[in-house]
Each structure stands twice: as structure tokens, then as C-alpha cells.
Amino acid sequence: MRGKVCAMQKKVFQLLVDNTSGVLSRIAGLFSRRGYNIDSITAGVTADPRFTRITIVTSGDDEILDQIEKQVAKLVDVRDIKELKPGESVYRELAMIKVKASANERQGVIAVADIFRAKIVDVSTESLIIELTGNQDKIEAFINLLDGYEILELARTGIAGLGRGIENVTYL
Numbered sequence: 001m002r003g004k005v006c007a008m009q010k011k012v013f014q015l016l017v018d019n020t021s022g023v024l025s026r027i028a029g030l031f032s033r034r035g036y037n038i039d040s041i042t043a044g045v046t047a048d049p050r051f052t053r054i055t056i057v058t059s060g061d062d063e064i065l066d067q068i069e070k071q072v073a074k075l076v077d078v079r080d081i082k083e084l085k086p087g088e089s090v091y092r093e094l095a096m097i098k099v100k101a102s103a104n105e106r107q108g109v110i111a112v113a114d115i116f117r118a119k120i121v122d123v124s125t126e127s128l129i130i131e132l133t134g135n136q137d138k139i140e141a142f143i144n145l146l147d148g149y150e151i152l153e154l155a156r157t158g159i160a161g162l163g164r165g166i167e168n169v170t171y172l
Helices: 023-034 062-074 103-115 136-145
Strands: 009-018 038-045 051-060 078-083 089-100 119-123 127-134 150-156 160-163
Touching: 009 023, 009 062, 009 160, 023 038, 023 051, 023 062, 051 062, 062 078, 089 136, 103 119, 103 127, 103 136, 127 136, 136 150
Parallel strands: none
Antiparallel strands: 009 051, 009 078, 038 051, 089 127, 089 150, 089 160, 119 127
């Protein structure tokens, strides 16, 4: 008898947690202790300064992802956890990309940036820094179009997301 094959998938979890010191460390520690992977994590205070919203992108099979959700929900500081499903949520990521570009190459880089509605936030004699906001597919497509140019540095924030509408808003 063959073992069943479990497909790896990604899930985006949104946590509402107490805004206390060490909360992010405790959440990351849970992932580390259990051997779970964090693909990206973002955190920031909410409109209510008592709480922080954390968005975690993680991957695994269905069993692992269910375990992650259950284990995180048990943490003392966690007030709410929900999955942000792709069709029911809006995701955004910020990327800053430093591209090597001489005066002759600059217009080509700017033209690609314009197509993606990216902003040029810094220009020097040898490089440009481009700021791009969008979903992960948009950022990946932009980076792929820069293939003919040398990317000197790249910084990405990871996903921040919110569910659409007011049905799933958590009030504490």
C-alpha cells in the first residue's frame, strides 16, 4: 500500500494579539520549536493601540497548517486568528529594489517601473532605487522584467492583508 501524497500549500493567517513586549518572539518561537516554516511575517499596531495585527504566510500540508492554526490560537497573547483566503482578502507587499543603471540604461529601467506604477525613490549616478507595492505576483513579474539589469539590493516587507467587507471584522 502506498502512502498518501500531501500537497504543500501556502496559507495566510491574520492574528490579532495583545500589544505587549515579546509577543512576536513567542509566536516565532512556537514556529521554531515545532519545526514550522514562516515564509513571511509582518506586524503593526492597529487602530486600537492595545492590539497588534500580525500577518503570517506559512506553508505545509493540510495537517500541518491545521496544527499551526490550533497551536497559535492557544497562545496567551492571541485574541483572534483567521485565515485570509485569496478571493476574500486583499494582500499587499512593499518591495524596494536597487538597480545598477548608468545614464544610458536609466530610461529603460524607468519605462519598466512606469508600466508597473512603481516609484523611483532615489537616483544616483550609478543606480536607481525603485519602490513597488502590490501582490506577490506583481512584484515577482516586475523583478523578472528586470532580468537584463543588475539588481544590487532587494528588500521586501512580506504580505500585509485584510479580509474584504465587514463580515469578518473582529471587535474586542
